[in-house]
Amino acid sequence: MERLVIHSEKIADRRAFLSICPFGALELDEKGEVVINAACRMCRICVKNGPPGAAVMENAADAKAFNAADWNGIAVYAEQEAGKPHPVSLELLGKASELAAVSGERVIVLICGENAGDAAESLRYYGADEIYVYERAELKYFRAEPYAAVFEHFIKGTKPSSVLVGATPYGRQLAPRVAARINTGLTADCTALEMGEKGDLVQIRPAFGGNIMAEITTPRARPQMATVRYKVMNAPKRRETPVGVIKQRRVSDNALVSGVEIIEVKPKPAEMYIEDVDVIVAAGRGVKKQADMNMIKELAALLGGQAACSRPLAEAGFLSANRQIGLSGRTVRPKFILTCGISGSVQFTAGMSKADVIAAINTDSKAPIFRVAHYAIIGDLYQIVPEMIHKLRERKKAVTR
Numbered sequence: 001m002e003r004l005v006i007h008s009e010k011i012a013d014r015r016a017f018l019s020i021c022p023f024g025a026l027e028l029d030e031k032g033e034v035v036i037n038a039a040c041r042m043c044r045i046c047v048k049n050g051p052p053g054a055a056v057m058e059n060a061a062d063a064k065a066f067n068a069a070d071w072n073g074i075a076v077y078a079e080q081e082a083g084k085p086h087p088v089s090l091e092l093l094g095k096a097s098e099l100a101a102v103s104g105e106r107v108i109v110l111i112c113g114e115n116a117g118d119a120a121e122s123l124r125y126y127g128a129d130e131i132y133v134y135e136r137a138e139l140k141y142f143r144a145e146p147y148a149a150v151f152e153h154f155i156k157g158t159k160p161s162s163v164l165v166g167a168t169p170y171g172r173q174l175a176p177r178v179a180a181r182i183n184t185g186l187t188a189d190c191t192a193l194e195m196g197e198k199g200d201l202v203q204i205r206p207a208f209g210g211n212i213m214a215e216i217t218t219p220r221a222r223p224q225m226a227t228v229r230y231k232v233m234n235a236p237k238r239r240e241t242p243v244g245v246i247k248q249r250r251v252s253d254n255a256l257v258s259g260v261e262i263i264e265v266k267p268k269p270a271e272m273y274i275e276d277v278d279v280i281v282a283a284g285r286g287v288k289k290q291a292d293m294n295m296i297k298e299l300a301a302l303l304g305g306q307a308a309c310s311r312p313l314a315e316a317g318f319l320s321a322n323r324q325i326g327l328s329g330r331t332v333r334p335k336f337i338l339t340c341g342i343s344g345s346v347q348f349t350a351g352m353s354k355a356d357v358i359a360a361i362n363t364d365s366k367a368p369i370f371r372v373a374h375y376a377i378i379g380d381l382y383q384i385v386p387e388m389i390h391k392l393r394e395r396k397k398a399v400t401r
């Protein structure tokens, strides 16, 4: 691990040096020495733009050297429920196989739970070389401590060079705990992963509010850990014949102890999530009133899809937060999406640009949404959406006649 060290003695004009930091993370202490405060984002601008040797990245004393040859394999944490793998696990397996083809490593899978064996069997059709199964009644429900202990046991036993975890509610709880236990880095919500030279995993994700794509590596620790959201990667096709060896593993009873007791599990009523639908009609700030969402919902229903929205509308309560598309919302890949009154900020398009067909309605012909749209409808949504509804109703009537 690296840390930033400031050598005040090498700085002639200390006040001028403070202004180099765009985040206000440099200040003078009572002795006039330059110190770093909690606002530091480790952007290294002070290292590059300061006087030579004034700000330097140094290895922390506790950083342990690792031998890359000891770490081999692209590992996937396969989340499962009632013996069925979560679809994000298949998407990660597809990516792991691509990465492994470049680095010449094996693909290994960790799966745990009460009926993990059933899910493990189905994963043999998706390209894993080895599937490590931890099947225990204590792992029936997700609890962070025992799951993290199993994960740690898996990593210490298999020593994978990279570990991919789905950025699901469970994956988001688990991955940072595991990374902290084994003293390695973690990049959350990657939108792309590439295999670099010498097996370095290049973890790509939006940064600074989505305005840049950061390429992050973990050069001084193993494994290299990344979480990836559902629907970001492509799931591989199911193979005709199974491959991959299933290996049963056990942890000690102590590792399964948890401070959390599950008293009752109440399943939520079945709900269709916007990630899972083929057609989406998404509303943005061009929709002025909550009541106007009715026409968006009706259009979505006539097209056999669901309504979604940009962040300002979710914040205004026009739709629930789980219908927000974008960087801080959901990533969707429908067959067809129609955006209505959405400008097309990078933060919005980060969540929908991989849809098969994109159509956009906007009064502004220069709106950035038209850069990603396949079909541009320049005009007022308050005229176009009712017209579409009218035409679709007419067509429906004609079909049912």
Ligand SMILES: Cc1cc2nc3c(=O)[nH]c(=O)nc-3n(C[C@H](O)[C@H](O)[C@H](O)COP(=O)(O)OP(=O)(O)OC[C@H]3O[C@@H](n4cnc5c(N)ncnc54)[C@H](O)[C@@H]3O)c2cc1C
Residues within 6 Å of the ligand: 208, 209, 210, 283, 284, 285, 286, 287, 309, 310, 311, 312, 313, 324, 325, 326, 327, 328, 329, 330, 340, 341, 342, 343, 344, 345, 346, 347, 348, 351, 361, 362, 363, 364, 367, 379, 380, 381, 382
């Ligand atoms: C860290 C961060 C994360 C973010 N995450 C997200 C996210 O996940 N999702 C998200 O959506 N945003 C996100 N944002 C906010 C984002 O930057 C934009 O502010 C937001 O996407 C704008 O939403 P909008 O397109 O609905 O509104 P606007 O940008 O205001 O666009 C409204 C559009 O409607 C058009 N319009 C107006 N009236 C009509 C009409 N009658 N007919 C047709 N068109 C009309 C206008 O021409 C305009 O283009 C995030 C921002 C930050 C900093």
Ligand code: SF4
Residues within 6 Å of the ligand: 004, 020, 021, 022, 023, 024, 025, 026, 036, 039, 040, 041, 042, 043, 044, 045, 046, 047, 055
């Ligand atoms: S690394 Fe970046 S954020 Fe930290 S003190 Fe230097 S310039 Fe500021």
